[in-house]
Amino acid sequence: MLLPIGDSPNPENYTPWATWLLIAANFAVYIFISYPLTQQPANLYDPALQEYLRFLTPRLPHNLPLTAMLQRISAYEVFVFANGYKAGAPQLEDLFFSLFLHGSFLHLAGNMLFLWIYGDNVEHRLGHLPYFLLYLFCGIAATLFFSIFTQTSMTPLIGASGAISGVLGFYFIFFPRNQIKVFLALFPFFFNVVRLPARLVLGFYLLVDNVLPFLMASSGGVAYGAHIGGFISGLAGALIWNRKWKMHAYQDFRKSREKTFPLPFERLREALALQDRDSAMTVLPLLAPSDLNSLNAQETSLLASWVRQDGHQQSADLLLRSFVKTHAGSSDLALIFLDLGKIRFAAGELTAAAYYLHEALESATDPKTANTAHQLLAEIEHLQNR
Structure with a gap:
């Protein structure tokens, strides 16, 4: 089963x-x-019962009395x-x-x-x-x-x-x-x-x-x-x-060029700043992966969470790891490491999750990020000791 x-x-x-x-x-x-x-038993005076009996009778044993049949309905x-x-x-x-x-x-x-x-x-x-x-x-x-x-x-x-x-x-x-x-x-x-x-x-x-x-x-x-x-x-x-969603994204892009609206990357940053998920996900297919390296840590973390919500777990993971690779040595990596740890934890990859969470702790300057990493590490330790 x-x-x-x-x-x-x-x-x-x-x-x-x-x-x-x-x-x-x-x-x-x-x-x-x-x-x-x-x-409730069937209402003997219900016209629908008569229709049902006409349907049911040929499918029942011939020796079944009508009274017994009605008692079962x-x-x-x-x-x-x-x-x-x-x-x-x-x-x-x-x-x-x-x-x-x-x-x-x-x-x-x-x-x-x-x-x-x-x-x-x-x-x-x-x-x-x-x-x-x-x-x-x-x-x-x-x-x-x-x-x-x-x-x-x-x-x-x-x-x-x-x-x-x-x-x-x-x-x-x-x-x-x-x-x-x-x-x-x-x-x-x-x-x-x-x-x-x-x-x-x-x-x-x-x-x-x-x-x-x-x-x-x-x-x-x-x-x-x-x-x-x-x-x-x-x-x-x-x-x-x-197909309709992709067509709308392409049409939006063409209109933006015809009316000299902001370029797709600028539209993405604006959508992220306004917490406008739908606009961000509409313009995202118009961007090359290399364009996303110019986002800051907060923008990358937010965009990765939206991509995950749409079911593209691997794409979110690649987006976050690309940020780590591009911004090696940056002081803003704690949030990204925390997100990577969450993804690995949700996937049941506890060892990899612990690695990223420790990295988040080492580079964290925000108490909230550090506390979240501590909590997840404690859960991982509990699961591994079971």
């Missing part, structure tokens, strides 16, 4: 309001609608049949509402765990509203993709899995160097928590957990086609978004 339980790095000082709203909405639907209805089963998306009887409202219905608490909890792990990074990259709208789009795309293979089926499709698979597709493109913390279990012999590359974990999810069962026609009540459709829509959306 391979179960994701966390990821790194994550956006710092950022609140993923849309992700939290979606998680809250899914839990609210379950608590106030789904669960109460599972505890909960009000939630009828509600799902009425409001879940059915490829054989598509309704626009079902297309949206089905994204917030779940078959059980475990079904809901698993989906929300994935959304909590991956959603904040993707929301940080896209922005709150685009992320929310693209979440819904991926859910709809996943449902329609699934319906291609079940065109006349009246079995209702419910769950946020397709939309969340779309979020995973965005994550796969946006954050190739992120690490996923995974609970790995080979019952009953092996249990461990390990960090694996994001693309390895997400590739396993797509191919082993979904494509292979889909090709083997082993559903078991799981809509693998919806998961695959959602993931593909996320991949496509991320590629289009990246």
Whole structure:
């Protein structure tokens, strides 16, 4: 078993309001609608029950009495049949509402765990509203993709899995160097928590957990086609978004030249001074790596933190090490060494982290920098002595 339980790095000082709203909405639907209805028998006078029985009867044993059948049917089963998306009887409202219905608490909890792990990074990259709208789009795309293979089926499709698979597709493109913390279990012999590359974990999810069962026609009540459709829509959306972002950066550069606006490097320094992350990340692709050597330590540290938040861990590391190489002997290296120590610590490279943190202590003139280095070194010593 391979179960994701966390990821790194994550956006710092950022609140993923849309992700939290979606998680809250899914839990609210379950608590106030789904669960109460599972505890109630079906209403014998509900017209939807008659439709559900017409659908259900051919799929049950012929010798099952009608009374026994009715005793087994909960009000939630009828509600799902009425409001879940059915490829054989598509309704626009079902297309949206089905994204917030779940078959059980475990079904809901698993989906929300994935959304909590991956959603904040993707929301940080896209922005709150685009992320929310693209979440819904991926859910709809996943449902329609699934319906291609079940065109006349009246079995209702419910769950946020397709939309969340779309979020995973965005994550796969946006954050190739992120690490996923995974609970790995080979019952009953092996249990461990390990960090694996994001693309390895997400590739396993797509191919082993979904494509292979889909090709083997082993559903078991799981809509693998919806998961695959959602993931593909996320991949496509991320590629289009990246292309649009790069095109906007190029157009901004051309306009700056035509209107004799400041050169890209000056625009970067201005954005750093104003703490304008979006402007800095827009102009960054227009600069050569050698241009960045002219930044001071504070600017380099801030820019590296933004690059890390976008999932480019290796690029941030190279930016910081380039500063150390270019400014050897400078009195401003403590902050850079501290950042390098943090990156190595987050990656689990404790020996390398300790080296950089000691360098930060030796060159630190700021008490805050020195205290942070001391705290991290203490944590490393504690971890190494366990």
